[in-house]
Amino acid sequence: MTETTRKLTFQVTARRTDVHGSVARCKDAELLLDTDLAGRMDAFNPAELLLAALSACIIKGIERVTPILKFQLRGVEVHMQGVRQNVPPKMESIDYEIVVDSDESEQRLALLHENVRKFGTVFNTLGSGTRLSGVLRRAP
Template sequence: MERLEYKAEIRWDGNVGSSARVREFSFRIDTNTDGHNVGPNPTEYLLAAIGGCLTVNWGRLIKKMRLKVEGMEITVSGWRDRKEPQLREITYKIRIVTDEPEKKILRAKELAEKYRTVFNTVGAEKIRGEVEVVRKPPAMTSPEKDRKS
């Protein structure tokens, strides 16, 4: 079995935040409640990681399936009860601009959800998502163009 290994090094800032280093990348982890608000909190990074996982998988599938996609935006949200430190629900919405058949897009969604490291680690049963396919309207001719013809 081939292993893929990951590592993050975290250094505490003396309050409630930290600096993280992953490979050659650095970023801050903090909170806007009792920290210095110099970076997202760990839960926000988790939501971003879920969105990033989706983006990587969708990007690979768009290439592999040769889909024509003009744009894609992903929003990931979660909520928890103040008294219980656990996200109760995580949802995502993908807004994709394409003229591809909906069947192909739904197949890409199915595959992206199947091969997702972060999702499978968090627990796929906790994450629900939907895809909104946005069709571009056909190009319209302008009255000025018609008059010049």
């Protein structure tokens, strides 16, 4: 099987702990989930998890391409805002801002953003069914 035809699989198990929450597990990691109808401040709700997954995808994509592009950076921060439509319930749009602490040129920043948009698994999955837009800018 070639690299282009090999498929990765992912597994997560989630379990309700009580009326206030649940826990998700994969590998050696555990994540508290906000599944309480009243909400809770110490856990991510499903929409926030979606935005966190997209943020992680963006950062992981940057980590993957920086050595290939020989791109130098000191840090990355991602800000997300999702808008939920009520009927039918779905994430209507997601806006993001990627802030990169780097001395690279504007052209190289644009190349980094292009790679994030082109090669992110979660990015491409969400982008096919949700209005997904954002910017990559240099940290002040």
